[in-house]
Amino acid sequence: MTITIASDFAQLDQVIATVVAPGADAVDREGRFPRTSIDALAKAGYLGLISAKEVGGSGCGIAEAALVVERLGQACGSTAMIMCMHYSATAVLEAHGTKEVREAIAGGRHLSTLAFSEVGSRSMFWAPLSTAVVAGARVRLDASKSWVTAAGEADSYVWSSRPLAAAGASTLWLVPKGAEGLSAAIPFNGLGLRGNDSSPVTASSAMVPLSAMLGKDGDGFNVMMGVVLPWFQVLNSAMSIGLMNAAVTATADHMSRARFEHLGQSVAEQPVPRSLIAQMRVRTDLARALWQDTIAAITAKRADTMLRVLEVKLAASEAALEVTDLGMRICGGAAFRRESPIERHFRDARAAAVMAPTSEALADFIGKAVCGLPLF
Ligand SMILES: Cc1cc2nc3c(=O)[nH]c(=O)nc-3n(C[C@H](O)[C@H](O)[C@H](O)COP(=O)(O)OP(=O)(O)OC[C@H]3O[C@@H](n4cnc5c(N)ncnc54)[C@H](O)[C@@H]3O)c2cc1C
Structure with a gap:
């Protein structure tokens, strides 16, 4: 099945609503690979999303893949990361792989990774x-x-x-x-x-x-930097943004439901938690705006593309740490006792900053780029 993203989000949302989201809690608790989610995504054509049409794929690009991973991240961080790695590997295979493996990916019969x-x-x-x-x-x-x-x-x-x-x-x-x-x-x-x-x-x-x-032979570094890096940075950020959106939603939900009965008020009616959730929203939207600009830079081959590619994962993964930490604080004991999904998003969000290139490595690269020094 091929996908035209504008018309097929309803289908993705259907897979997420019926398979990915309902399974996310058990995947997390049991540390279980989300095989049913990956199979459902494969069946709906999402393993072959970025495969070229000539091999039977949907021929979509980084912008569409980013939106898919963001939506998955809102429901299940594990599934989002598996798809991030699959698309990053597929980008290499589309450039250098055999027709046989490209067709297998396009047909939803092959999951790859880095x-x-x-x-x-x-x-x-x-x-x-x-x-x-x-x-x-x-x-x-x-x-x-x-x-x-x-x-x-x-x-x-x-x-x-x-x-x-x-x-x-x-x-x-x-x-x-x-x-x-x-x-x-x-x-x-x-x-x-x-x-x-x-x-x-x-x-x-x-x-x-x-x-x-x-x-x-010997050209791996160029493929890592020229092909893998933009895909990985943008899709890893997509997962962080998805997790942040989920954290904001879960926190707002908690704030509306949790009540101070003696005051006849919800937590949402308290100004301090409202101010904290406002910070969550702003941090999320700032990261998302930079992410969208990075995708625009890549698509238009802008001169500042490499700087944006380096910046986006640093910004998104650090924002995800702060946003999910704020969510944990606002949701208080309920979050600590795992009564709210915010706790899963908090743990899932810890990964991106230590995934290479790590936040520290990216900061050093960005500093070098700003000072006009070679990155390596
Ligand atoms: C959930 C998850 C999935 C992953 N999946 C994959 C995958 O599919 N494929 C793959 O290839 N890898 C994968 N990785 C690995 C990842 O990309 C990193 O390589 C790994 O997390 C690095 O861990 P480390 O402890 O070995 O790093 P270390 O190099 O020991 O770094 C540990 C910390 O020290 C910091 N640090 C190290 N050196 C310096 C320095 N000189 N200056 C300042 N700070 C420094 C780092 O920034 C980092 O925060 C995954 C990691 C995670 C967490």
């Missing part, structure tokens, strides 16, 4: 230590990947290693889930995004064909 972060280089994903070595007609991969969203559930990983032979920091590969020598054995038990299955993946003499290389 396997960049490593135990050795931690959040500095642009400097992998893992290796790729020619072994006869194939390539042997050895790696200790520290975090891979949907590690045990994705059909493939867009994988980084040091180059085979070329100069450069890295080379990218398409590694199928079942490749011999791969293991994703440790179950994910996170503070937030608990359905994300963000487990470590190790490759111990994992074998892939040479044709699994994505782009040229």
Whole structure:
């Protein structure tokens, strides 16, 4: 099924209302991968949203994908992050993947993800230590990947290693889930995004064909910065904005329902909580405005695109920390006792700032850009 986003939001909202939102609490409590949600999104055409029409996809771009992830983030942070990673990987596969994998994604039969972060280089994903070595007609991969969203559930990983032979920091590969020598054995038990299955993946003499290389040997860094970075930054921000919107709604709902019976007033009738929820709304809308401007910059290929791309995730993830913290404070004991969904949004919102490029790394890059220094 292909999607024209303007006319198909009703369909997305239907999937969210009937499958994603009702399952979100159990996904969080049980730390369970939202398989039913991903399957429903696949069936409705959303795995193939950004796949080209020539391979059977919907041919939509970053603006549409961002709106999808934002809407998912309002209902289930885990599902939103899985789709963020799937679209970020798909952008690479659309540029460098085979027709076969592109068609599988377009047809909703293939979920992909990014396997960049490593135990050795931690959040500095642009400097992998893992290796790729020619072994006869194939390539042997050895790696200790520290975090891979949907590690045990994705059909493939867009994988980084040091180059085979070329100069450069890295080379990218398409590694199928079942490749011999791969293991994703440790179950994910996170503070937030608990359905994300963000487990470590190790490759111990994992074998892939040479044709699994994505782009040229040694060109991984350029693909990471030129293709992955804009998608990841915008879609990660979309999840944060979705979570913030959900937090504002949950907080307003609590404020209207919770009452001081002896005063005959709701919490919403108290000026201090009202002032705090106003801050939540303003922080959310500021982040969303920058996010929309970033999408506009990317779409129009504006000169300030890279600066906006760097700024947007820093702004959105830091705002999400503040907004959900304010929500926890306003909802008080009810939030602390997990009587309100705000507590899930609060935990889910902790992830974005530490996802690479982390807020600290982005601040340093932005500072370098503003001062006219090279980023690397
Ligand atoms: C839910 C979740 C899902 C993820 N999914 C994926 C995925 O699908 N694929 C993938 O490749 N990765 C994924 N990651 C990994 C993520 O992108 C980061 O690589 C990881 O969170 C970094 O954690 P770390 O503790 O190893 O970072 P560290 O490098 O140890 O950093 C820890 C903290 O110290 C700060 N810090 C480090 N160095 C400096 C410095 N020089 N100056 C100032 N501050 C510094 C960082 O900013 C950060 O806040 C995921 C992470 C999370 C939380």
